[in-house]
Amino acid sequence: MSSWLDYTINGLIVGNVYALVAVGLALIFGVSRLINFAQGSIYLVGAYIGWVAVVQLHTPLPLTIIVVAAAAALVGLIIERFGLRPLQNSVRIAPLLATIGISFVLDQLVMLTFSPNPRALPSQLPDVRFQVGGGTIGPLDLLIAGVGITSALLLFVFLRYSKLGWAVRAASQDRDAAMQMGVDVNRVNQAVFGIAAALGGVSGMLVGMYYNQIDTAMSLQATLKGVVAEVVGGAGNVPGAVVGSLLLGLVESYGVAVFGTSYRNLFAFLLLVVVLVLRPNGLFASARQAPPEPLTGTFIAPSRPVRIPRWALAVAAAIFAILPLFPVSFYVLQTLINAWLLGMLALSLTLVAGTIGQVSLGHAALLAIGAYTSALLSLTFAVPVGLAIIGGGLMSAALGTTLISPSFRLRGHYVSIATLAIGEIVSLVILNWESVTRGPIGISGIPPLSLFGYDLISPTSIYWFSLSVMVVLALLQGRLLTSHLGRSFRAIRDDDIAARAYGLSLNRYKSLAFIFGGFAAGISGGIAAHLYSYINHETFNTQQSILALTVVILGGLGNVVGAILGSVALVGLPEMFRIAAEYRILIYGIVLLLLVRFRPQGLLGTI
Amino acid sequence: MSNIDRRTLVKGSLAAMMAGAAFSRGAFAQSSEPILLGVSGPLTGPNAQYGTQWKQGFDLALDEIMAAGGINGRKLVYQFEDSQSDPRQSVAIAQKFVSDPRIVMELGDFSSPASMAASPIYQRGGLVQFGFTNSHPDFTKGGDFMWSTSVSQADEQPLLAAYAVRRLGLKKLAVLHLNTDWGRTSRDYFVKAAKEYGAEVAVTEGYIAEERDFRSTLVRVRDANPDGLILISYYSDGALIARQARQVGLKQVICAASSVYSPKFIELGGEAVEDVHLGTRYFPQDPRPEVKKFIAGFKAKYGGQEPDAFNAYSYDAMNMAAAVVKIGGTDRRAIRDAFAKVKDVSSVIFGQATFDVESRRVKGAMNAELVVRKGQFELWDGKPT
Numbered sequence: 007m008s009s010w011l012d013y014t015i016n017g018l019i020v021g022n023v024y025a026l027v028a029v030g031l032a033l034i035f036g037v038s039r040l041i042n043f044a045q046g047s048i049y050l051v052g053a054y055i056g057w058v059a060v061v062q063l064h065t066p067l068p069l070t071i072i073v074v075a076a077a078a079a080l081v082g083l084i085i086e087r088f089g090l091r092p093l094q095n096s097v098r099i100a101p102l103l104a105t106i107g108i109s110f111v112l113d114q115l116v117m118l119t120f121s122p123n124p125r126a127l128p129s130q131l132p133d134v135r136f137q138v139g140g141g142t143i144g145p146l147d148l149l150i151a152g153v154g155i156t157s158a159l160l161l162f163v164f165l166r167y168s169k170l171g172w173a174v175r176a177a178s179q180d181r182d183a184a185m186q187m188g189v190d191v192n193r194v195n196q197a198v199f200g201i202a203a204a205l206g207g208v209s210g211m212l213v214g215m216y217y218n219q220i221d222t223a224m225s226l227q228a229t230l231k232g233v234v235a236e237v238v239g240g241a242g243n244v245p246g247a248v249v250g251s252l253l254l255g256l257v258e259s260y261g262v263a264v265f266g267t268s269y270r271n272l273f274a275f276l277l278l279v280v281v282l283v284l285r286p287n288g289l290f291a292s293a294r295q296a297p298p299e300p301l302t303g304t305f306i307a308p309s310r311p312v313r314i315p316r317w318a319l320a321v322a323a324a325i326f327a328i329l330p331l332f333p334v335s336f337y338v339l340q341t342l343i344n345a346w347l348l349g350m351l352a353l354s355l356t357l358v359a360g361t362i363g364q365v366s367l368g369h370a371a372l373l374a375i376g377a378y379t380s381a382l383l384s385l386t387f388a389v390p391v392g393l394a395i396i397g398g399g400l401m402s403a404a405l406g407t408t409l410i411s412p413s414f415r416l417r418g419h420y421v422s423i424a425t426l427a428i429g430e431i432v433s434l435v436i437l438n439w440e441s442v443t444r445g446p447i448g449i450s451g452i453p454p455l456s457l458f459g460y461d462l463i464s465p466t467s468i469y470w471f472s473l474s475v476m477v478v479l480a481l482l483q484g485r486l487l488t489s490h491l492g493r494s495f496r497a498i499r500d501d502d503i504a505a506r507a508y509g510l511s512l513n514r515y516k517s518l519a520f521i522f523g524g525f526a527a528g529i530s531g532g533i534a535a536h537l538y539s540y541i542n543h544e545t546f547n548t549q550q551s552i553l554a555l556t557v558v559i560l561g562g563l564g565n566v567v568g569a570i571l572g573s574v575a576l577v578g579l580p581e582m583f584r585i586a587a588e589y590r591i592l593i594y595g596i597v598l599l600l601l602v603r604f605r606p607q608g609l610l611g612t613i
Numbered sequence: 614m615s616n617i618d619r620r621t622l623v624k625g626s627l628a629a630m631m632a633g634a635a636f637s638r639g640a641f642a643q644s645s646e647p648i649l650l651g652v653s654g655p656l657t658g659p660n661a662q663y664g665t666q667w668k669q670g671f672d673l674a675l676d677e678i679m680a681a682g683g684i685n686g687r688k689l690v691y692q693f694e695d696s697q698s699d700p701r702q703s704v705a706i707a708q709k710f711v712s713d714p715r716i717v718m719e720l721g722d723f724s725s726p727a728s729m730a731a732s733p734i735y736q737r738g739g740l741v742q743f744g745f746t747n748s749h750p751d752f753t754k755g756g757d758f759m760w761s762t763s764v765s766q767a768d769e770q771p772l773l774a775a776y777a778v779r780r781l782g783l784k785k786l787a788v789l790h791l792n793t794d795w796g797r798t799s800r801d802y803f804v805k806a807a808k809e810y811g812a813e814v815a816v817t818e819g820y821i822a823e824e825r826d827f828r829s830t831l832v833r834v835r836d837a838n839p840d841g842l843i844l845i846s847y848y849s850d851g852a853l854i855a856r857q858a859r860q861v862g863l864k865q866v867i868c869a870a871s872s873v874y875s876p877k878f879i880e881l882g883g884e885a886v887e888d889v890h891l892g893t894r895y896f897p898q899d900p901r902p903e904v905k906k907f908i909a910g911f912k913a914k915y916g917g918q919e920p921d922a923f924n925a926y927s928y929d930a931m932n933m934a935a936a937v938v939k940i941g942g943t944d945r946r947a948i949r950d951a952f953a954k955v956k957d958v959s960s961v962i963f964g965q966a967t968f969d970v971e972s973r974r975v976k977g978a979m980n981a982e983l984v985v986r987k988g989q990f991e992l993w994d995g996k997p998t
Contacts, residue, residue, distance in 0.1 A: 009836055012861075016828035023826070114657065122661035124849045126880045141828065141861040217825055217853055219881045223659040227823045262829040267818040268792045270829075340708035340734075344701050437792065437821070446797045446819070450729060450751040463737055465708060538700050538730030539755070542794060545700055545726045549658075581705060584694060591657045591697075 011139040013263045014256065019147055021255025023216065025154040026209030027232030028239065028247040030202040033161060036242030037178045037198045039098075041419055043105040044085060045206050046229030047112035050222065052078045052207025053214040054116050057127050067130040071208055078207020079200040081112075086199035091192065092603055097309070099365065100606035103559050106552060107602060109225065110595030117222040118588060124221035127214040146216050153212060157205055158248045165244070170197060178242065226548070230430075234278045237423050240288025249290065253277070272434040275427040282424050283412045311611035314567055326473060330466040339465045343537070345570075345577040346472040350530035351550075352557040352569035353479055354523035359555065360564030360612060361487065362519040363499030364410075367422045368429020369527060370550040371409075374436060376402040376528025377535035377546065378443060381452045384536070391456045395532035402528025407520040414516045417502075429551055437543040448542025455536045472533060476570070479526050484566050486522065487613065495519055496564070496613075560601060562608030571609055647688035648943055650934055651710035651740075653721040653731065658697030659822075663723050663746075663923055668693065670927030673907075673914050678935045689935055692716070698723050700730035707731035711738030717943045718743055720930055725749040725794045732759055741949050745930035746923070749794045753973040760952045762933055763926070764894065764962060764978045766799045769871065772980045773843070773892040774806035777868040780982065780993075781890060783841035785813045787834040787865075789827075789854055790845035792819030799845045799870060807843075815839045824850065827857045835863055844869040848921070852882035859885040866890065875921030879988055889985045894962040895925065896981040896992055903959045925961045933958050933966060 027049060034042045055077045059065045065073060089108050093100045131149065135142035165171040170193075176184040177194045185191050210228070214220040231254070239250025254274055261273030281289060330339060351373060359365040380398030383389040389397065409432070413424035436443045443449070455462040455471060462471050486492050497505040498515055506512060535541050557576050561568025579597060583590035601609075652671070655664040671691060678689055694710075696703040703722045710716045711734060718741040722728040728747050735742035736756030744752055748763045777783045786807055790796040796819065804814050815837035818830050831854075834842065842858060842865050844851045851873035858867065868890040879886055895904045897919070907928055911920040920928075936958040941951030952973070957965040966975045984993040 009832055012832045013829055016826075016832065019828065020826045117657065117661060122657075122665060124662065124877060124881060126883070128883075135860065137862075141832070144860070218856060218883060219825075219849060219853060221849065222661065223823070224825075226659075227825075259829040262833065266833070267789075267820045267824075267827075267830045270824070271821065335709075335712040336738075337705065337709035337712050340705045344705060348701075446792050447749075447794050448725065450749075451754070454733065463733075534701075537733075538704065538726075539733045540726065540729035540751070542726050544724065544793075545730070549699075577701075580702070588656050588695070590695065 008139060009263070012141050013259045015139055015141060015143070017256035017259030018252055019143065019255070020258065021235075021252035022147065022151045022154055023209075023213055024231050024235045024254055025158070025248045025251035026150065026212065027206065027228050028235035028251045029154065029158050029161070029244055030206040030209070031229075031232045031236045032239070032242055032244050032247035033198055033202045033205075035236065035419075036165075036244065037174055038090075038101070038195060039178070039242075039419070040090075040101050040105065041233060041241075041422070042202070043102070043229055044089075044108040044112060045202070045232060046225035046227070047109040047116075048078055048081055048085075048203045048206040049210035049213075049228045050116055050220075050225040051081055051112060052210035053127065053220040053224065054120055055207065056211030056214060057120075057125055057220060060127060060130060061125075070130065070211070074207045074211045075204040078210075079204040081207070082199040082203020083196060085203070086196055089599065090199075091195070093606060096606035097612075099559060099563070100602050103556065104599060104602045106556065107595050107599040109229070110591060111599065113222055113225050114589075114592035114595060118592065120222075122222050124219050126218050127211070127220050128218060129215040131215075146212070150209075150212050150216065153208065154248060154251075158244050161201070161244045170194070174198060230426075230548070231274070233423060234274055234427070237288060237420070238278055238281045240290040241419070243288060243290050246288055246290035250288070253289075268438055269434070272431060272438070275430045275434070278427040279412070279424060279431070282416060282420060282427075286416050286420055309562075309607035309611045311562060311565060311568075311613045312609075314610070319567065323477060327470070330469055336465040339469045341577060341581050342574070343465070343469050343472050345574045346469075346476045347530050347534055347537075348554070348557060348577055349476045349570045349573040350472075350479055350526050350533075351554045352561065352573050353476070353483055353566065354525075354527040354530075355554050356558045356561065356564055356566065356569040357483060357486075357495075357526075358519050358523040359558055360562075361492065361499065362495040362516060363502075364425075364516060364519070365418075365422045365555070366410075367426035367551050367555060368432070368548075369425070369554045370546040370548065371429040371432035372402045372406045372524050372527035373531035373534065373550065374432055374541075374543075374546040375405050375524075376531030377541050378436065378449070378531075379528070380532030381449045381535040381541060382442070384453050385449065385451070390459075391453055391536055392458070395529055395536070398532030398535075399525040399528035402531065403521045403524035406524035406527070407517050410520055411513070411517065414513050426548075426551070429548065433543050433547065443543070446542060448540060448545075449535075450540045452535050452539045452541070454539065455533065468537065475529060475533070479529070480566050480570065483522070483526075487564070487566065491515075491518070499564075556598065560598075560608055562610040562612050564613040565608065565610045566613075568608055568610035575609075645687075646715075647690045648684055648717055648938055649713075649715045650689070650691040651706075651713070651716040651719040652691050652693040653696050653703050653706045653710070653719060653727075654693065654723050655698040656693065656695035658699065660698045660723050664693075664695070666921065666923040667721075667723075667927040669911070669915060670920070670924040670929075671931045673910050673924075674928045674931035674935070676914065677906075677910065678932070684935060684938050689938065691720070691931075696722050696727055698727045700726045703727040703731040704734055707734035707738070707742075711735065711740050716740065717938060717945060718934065718948050720745065720934065725752070728752065729755060732756065735759070739945050739949075741945065741952065743930065743934060745926050745933075748798065750798060757973070758949055760949075760968065760973045762930060762960075762962070762966060762975050764871075765972075765974055765976065766795070766802045768976060768978050769892070770799050770802035771806035772978075773868065773870055774803055774810055774812075776890065776892045776982050777841055777843060778807055778810040778812040780995075781841065781866060781868065783812060783839075783866060783868070785815050785837075785839045786841050786843050787815055787837055787839040788817040788843045788845065789830065789834070790817065790819050791847065791850065792821055796845050803843065803845065820850070822850070825853060827854050828861055831858055831861050831863060834858075835861070839865060841866045841868055843867075844873065846870065846873055848873045848875040848878035849881060852878050852886060855882045855889055856885040868892075872922055874983070874990070875923075876919040877921065879985060879990075886985050887988070890993065891983050891985075891990075893922070893981050893983050893990075894979045896983050897990055898992065899981065901964065901979075903964070904961055907961050929960045929962050929966070932960065 239246030561572030
């Protein structure tokens with residue numbers, strides 16, 4: 007029985023750690039309705055500034071905290087001023103993409119400055135342990151809890167009773183009205199980003215000391231767990247974020263207790279999905295609270311798409327089709343094959359995110375389902391590869407739609423969070439369901455691509471195959487967009503209440519979109535499996551989902567040609583920057599930021 | 614159909630110019646062009662630290678190879694392409710290397726998904742893929758152009774099991790392992806060997822690479838009541854587990870796989886890794902000449918820094934590549950055939966490395982039983998801890 011006490015204490019200790027990130031995320035979401043993907047990077051920056059202070063400058067702990075808080079706040083202010091404020095009046099989704107770009111840039115800067123090797127960040131507190139149950143807690147546990155709870159309380163008081171706090175809340179309820187009442191919204195935003203960043207920086211440092219270890223990979227994990235905790239508690243709700251974090255810690259700990267360590271994150275993300283489905287605004291949202299997203303579809307603002315004449319598209323397609331006849335290197339062809347495979351994924355996502363407005367952050371899961379289905383069909387049941395890939399597409403359509411359907415009632419950012427969780431769940435199920443997926447060992451020896459008994463193994467034939475599959479999918483999707491069905495999709499995106507009033511069944515149309523989208527993504531995954539010959543649970547990871555979303559936003563939401571153009575750009579750019587070696591992801595991040603800044607509606611605009 | 618794009622040409626000629634400047638002797642040799650190896654590995658992304666460690670090992674080995682006159686008077690250089698351990702990028706890199714006639718063989722990639730996704734391209738393109746950290750049992754089954762000096766876990770884990778069970782006398786074990794293909798394969802070999810030696814494996818727990826908190830896992834371990842903890846971990850997660858095990862009051866003997874062998878393990882683990890046992894392939898005071906040379910050279914080149922296991926793997930890999938190129942020349946097929954011909958290449962990990970032509974791997978890794986004492990790795994003196 008005492009073990010359960012230990013699991014509970016451990017859960018609370020970890021929840022404590024998550025709370026530090028979640029509070030900062032909640033604060034920013036509360037005001038700007040923005041999931042700040044750069045929060046994890048600020049946390050990283052804080053950890054490394056803390057390292058410089060402690061190890062190089064030998065500052066005492068109180069001074070270290072002040073230094074880290076000040077430096078991180080400064081980073082936050084810079085992000086707000088130069089990264090996000092220019093995007094104020096652009097599409098709602100642009101700042102989201104900007105925070106992703108900023109996190110690339112910050113992570114890379116830290117990596118380049120400090121090298122990717124992990125470092126020890128020694129704790130400056132005395133090393134005494136207090137016996138609690140079967141385990142012990144130390145002074146750092148108490149300090150982390152203290153910082154988390156104190157900051158949540160302070161923020162709560164600040165938001166409720168101070169004048170600037172009122173302004174913050176007014177701005178979060180209705181920006182325009184607040185502005186008309188004389189609230190300096192920019193100052194409010196600045197204050198919020200400064201506070202959130204200071205908190206993020208300090209938490210990175212404390213967590214670094216806690217584990218005596220900091221490294222550049224800690225940023226994404228911190229963001230993921232922070233987002234889960236925040237949304238469980240009710241996005242934008244600061245005390246809720248603390249409770250959500252503790253709950254997350256407990257669920258993980260009990261999950262480990264019952265099923266074992268490798269199920270840990272599965273429970274974290276299941277918790278998130280369950281909470282979202284049962285209480286879409288989080289556990290602690292009051293029923294009277296205004297909906298978190300505007301009722302009409304300003305999440306994805308309409309823009310005037312760039313019309314490309316048909317003949318130009320036909321010429322472009324023809325040029326790409328005959329490209330292998332010219333002396334281009336296989337490397338260029340392989341890069342384009344990657345672009346076509348990413349293009350199929352982007353077609354899928356642009357339909358789901360752009361056309362019907364369900365911005366998915368877990369799209370790599372559809373690739374994984376398609377890839378595993380196709381690989382297992384061809385290996386275990388000796389299904390011809392061509393049919394197996396189609397099987398992968400069908401399975402991805404069916405399973406993907408089923409998995410996502412509980413979240414159809416969600417809106418805006420919540421859809422993204424739910425899909426993010428579903429993506430993680432799929433990956434963890436693949437890792438743990440060993441009898442089918444072979445777990446971490448993965449599937450090797452997947453037969454190469456073949457069609458009607460002919461192996462497609464030369465880069466040229468794979469190129470033609472993937473290009474033609476993508477073109478067919480693109481043509482189908484283009485046809486779909488101009489049909490009645492496509493107009494219904496867009497109606498749901500632009501104003502779901504009006505669409506419902508017209509008698510459109512939202513769930514049915516959303517299912518249809520996911521069926522089409524799932525099929526395209528599953529095909530892409532299936533082809534990739536046969537191309538790679540080896541896949542495991544890491545082959546299709548979160549980074550791929552984020553990349554796909556970046557492609558779609560870059561190309562213009564819902565825009566078929568844009569999705570393909572975006573794929574070519576985002577596969578091509580990192581390859582072109584190869585000569586910059588370690589700097590290439592930094593350059594990529596900066597280019598991405600510039601694109602978002604100057605072309606927030608995407609290269610070709612939303613359709 | 615293959616041609617070289619302009620960028621690589623510029624890069625190549627730059628390298629050639631530098632080579633010419635540094636080694637004017639080479640300019641008079643039959644061909645002054647340096648011999649180029651392709652490396653595909655992570656320089657950015659979550660595994661970036663391993664790519665940087667590779668570079669350190671490569672550069673040290675190359676310095677020594679150059680000092681000894683290079684490859685028949687020609688310079689050996691490598692072109693490191695960052696794959697982020699992402700299969701999508703590693704296949705593009707594979708195609709790039711295959712189409713670049715100056716590349717004579719390839720080294721890497723780091724992770725199994727990235728390496729094995731690229732294997733079909735190397736195999737069809739007829740370019741050797743020399744994966745020196747690829748322990749996945751199926752890696753060399755990708756074809757006869759796949760060769761590996763990665764220590765087979767079928768070799769390593771029984772050694773670790775013997776250390777834990779026979780030498781340290783542990784009878785009831787808890788195994789914590791990274792839940793990756795490497796960790797999983799290792800665990801299976803370890804458990805099998807440990808049982809053969811008469812120990813009971815009370816619990817095995819797999820954790821994902823991003824995991825940082827092991828308290829709840831350690832409660833499970835405690836409840837299984839083992840007398841020893843086995844860590845099949847890398848140094849960063851190994852240090853985290855050791856610290857948290859000591860913090861929650863577990864006092865059992867900890868015995869770890871050689872992958873934790875890094876000065877970082879001690880730096881990150883602090884006092885908690887004191888008395889941790891580990892089976893490694895070499896040790897700091899090792900009297901073997903190749904180890905002495907490696908450690909002394911490494912410390913001299915990198916400001917007193919101690920080399921770790923990944924530095925040793927990449928150092929060995931570059932030396933092996935040099936030995937192979939010396940026999941096989943610059944023809945890609947001849948290089949593949951040379952892998953079967955090289956004999957007794959001096960190696961930190963294997964002592965003398967010779968490939969088993971059947972499995973295309975090297976068998977018979979050296980073994981040293983170490984323990985951490987006063988913040989240093991030392992040869993275990995046989996005293997219980």
